[in-house]
Amino acid sequence: MKKVFLLTLIGLMSVIIAACSQQSAETITNENQQDAVEVKAEDMAGKKVNEFDLTAKETSWKLSAEHTINAWTYNGTVPGEQIRVTEGEVVKVNLTNQLEKPVSIHWHGIPVPNTEDGIPGVTQDAVKPGETYTYAFVASDPGTYWYHSHQNGVEQLDKGLYGTIIVEPKNETNRDRDYTLVLDEWESEKHQEKDTEAMNHSSMSMDSMNELNQKGAMKGHDMSSYDIFTINGKTYEGNKTLKVKKGDLVKLRFINAGYMAHQIHIPIDYQITHVDGQKVNSPQTMKGSMFEVAPGERVDVEFRADGSKDFSIDRHGEMEASQDMKIDIAYEEGNGQKLKHLSSPGKIDITKLGEQTESQFKTDDEFDVEYELDLGTRMDMDTEMGMVWTINGKTYPNAPPLNIDKGDRVKVTLKNNSMDNSSHPMHLHGHFFQVLSKNGKALSASPIRKDTLNVKPGETYEVAFLADNPGNWLFHCHDLHHASNGMVTLVKYNSFNQFYKDTGEVDNQPE
Incomplete structure (x- = not known):
């Protein structure tokens, strides 16, 4: 019925x-x-076990030349250590908490058994300081995912307590280059001053006001306090150039670990092949368009390096911090010439990606x-x-x-x-x-x-x-x-x- x-x-x-x-x-x-419904059972017998030790601890982390923070990290880096396994293998993670507050790990996007979801008060107690907790599951679904604390996440993610997990398909050719790019926002020591300034909206452009309004800045938490934008925990000057060679098939995995949506522009022909780790059927080629990555979302991009010119990937928007969310891609044997960005590139609608097929x-x-x-x-x-x-x-x-x-x-x-x-x-x-x-x-x-x-x-x-x-x-x-x-x-x-x-x-x- x-x-x-x-x-x-x-x-x-x-x-x-x-x-x-x-x-x-x-x-x-x-x-x-009715008969009781049980947690999803997973058969781990005979499967390769990939064991990782993750330690939640405080670390001095340099966002930029001007800004160093006391970050909360998994294994001392922002983002934390990448977990990379192949579809069908077992992931076993030993989480040790060296922070002064309880923590957990949620495997964002991965349909793990409920016992492994990492939600304090729902599936487990948060892991207390000094204790160790083990998660184990089969990585059955290939894709781009990430992990983060779900204990008081609004503060713990803000401090950097997250990392990435990549599940590679077992029957697919690896790309020549595979780069993971985690987007985030941070508050500098000047953000309180900026909070006061943000109250006087007459000094802001309409585009900037719209950008903040869309994320709830005019009510509740003032998103304008996030005055540093990063890729992989670093602003533009702190990130190394991503190297490619002519003919390479390059994969870029974008993950938004922050609380603001980011408009990302790549000024070359490319395809969006996956969203949230799931395949797009027969993806079309985008002509230097812009796409959005919202909080928690992942977008996978692929392109064939044609050897023409170097280029940068950047964030579009009038907020001053936008210029920090940028990274260069350069040819190993290139001539140093660089593509220019269009001021108003086309914007991609994810609901119109690819070709229709059975669903x-x-x-x-x-x-x-x-x-x-x-x-x-x-x-x-x-x-x-x-x-x-x-x-x-x-x-x-x-x-x-x-x-x-x-x-x-x-x-x-x-x-x-x-x-x-x-x-x-x-x-x-x-x-x-x-x-x-x-x-x-x-x-x-x-x-x-x-x-x-x-x-x-x-x-x-x-x-x-x-x-x-x-x-x-x-x-x-x-x-x-x-x-x-x-x-x-x-x-x-x-x-x-x-x-x-x-x-x-x-x-x-x-x-």
């Missing part, structure tokens, strides 16, 4: 009460008598469960930021969960009605979802599968996923200023056999 749940702001409780008949009560009783879901399919998530805001002067970000009018942990059965085909409608004009990069743990439609129009290009989708002001998306990974999973905004102030809910499998209970020994802070 089809089960439809539309979670709306108005009248939700009255609808539920009106629907509570003797028949529905009997249905609930019958469902509660798992269609907009007119019948789904077992349907939910509607209204992404909004509410003034709340009892909070430090004076505002909370809500899902269906509620904040975590009071936002109603998405209750599903194992095997359900689930459709979720995401609507951004936030009054602060902010974007919401919504990230689903434990699953990939397919983007079905944007603003009521079905996608006509490649099936786009993601785990993080940036829903901009006024936009509506329909997404769908198969309930094939039992557990309790977060579904939240990856601007963690929004998540830590409410924009989080849970996807909960019915009849799930709970494996975790909060011990009360740790102040678990899942966002």
Whole structure:
């Protein structure tokens, strides 16, 4: 029987009460008598085990010639040590905490078993100072991913507590060059002064105001305080040039570990081959266009080095820090000539990537469960930021969960009605979802599968996923200023056999 749940702001409780008949009560009783649903089992027998030791510790880190910070790191670098394995191999990670605060590791984008998701208060206690905790899972899905702490993430990621994990496909030829580029923003010692200046918007250009408004700078956390932008933990002058040779097939993996969307321009012909680690079908060639990488998203780019001219990859935008998010690509035996950037390059819409082909879901399919998530805001002067970000009018942990059965085909409608004009990069743990439609129009290009989708002001998306990974999973905004102030809910499998209970020994802070 089809089960439809539309979670709306108005009248939700009255609808539920009106629907509570003797028949529905009997249905609930019958469902509660189902056999328990267990965590996804993984067969590790006979598989290659890749073991890594990651130590969370404080490190002096030089962002630029002028700015050195006390970063929180995995193994002493920003980003932390890259984990690179082949599809089908086992990843075993021993996390040792040498910080003064509890930490964890979440494997962003990888559909690990629920036991390995790294969410304090949901799947584990945060790892206390001086303790070691081990994660283990099979890397079954090739792609570009990253890992980060999910304990008080809004602060711990801001300090640098993240790294990258690459799962290479086992039946695919390696690229000649493979570079990972992690985007992030930082606050300098001058950011308090900049906060004051940002209050006087009359001195800002309209483009700069729009850029900040889209990320919620005019309300809550002032995003203008992020006055240093980096690639791989360094500003432009601190990054080494990426070398290529004529004829090389070059792969660039962009990962956004920050809280702002970044418009990235590559002034040559290239293809976007993957989004969030998932393949784009028959990707088209882009002619020096610009693409966006939102918080939590990954974009894989490939190009054939034709040997013509060196070039730079940069961030477009009027914010002063934009000039820091830049890196050069140069030919090993080149003549030193460099391509110029267009001032207004075309912008790529990810919903129009590639060619249409068979997909798992269609907009007119019948789904077992349907939910509607209204992404909004509410003034709340009892909070430090004076505002909370809500899902269906509620904040975590009071936002109603998405209750599903194992095997359900689930459709979720995401609507951004936030009054602060902010974007919401919504990230689903434990699953990939397919983007079905944007603003009521079905996608006509490649099936786009993601785990993080940036829903901009006024936009509506329909997404769908198969309930094939039992557990309790977060579904939240990856601007963690929004998540830590409410924009989080849970996807909960019915009849799930709970494996975790909060011990009360740790102040678990899942966002």
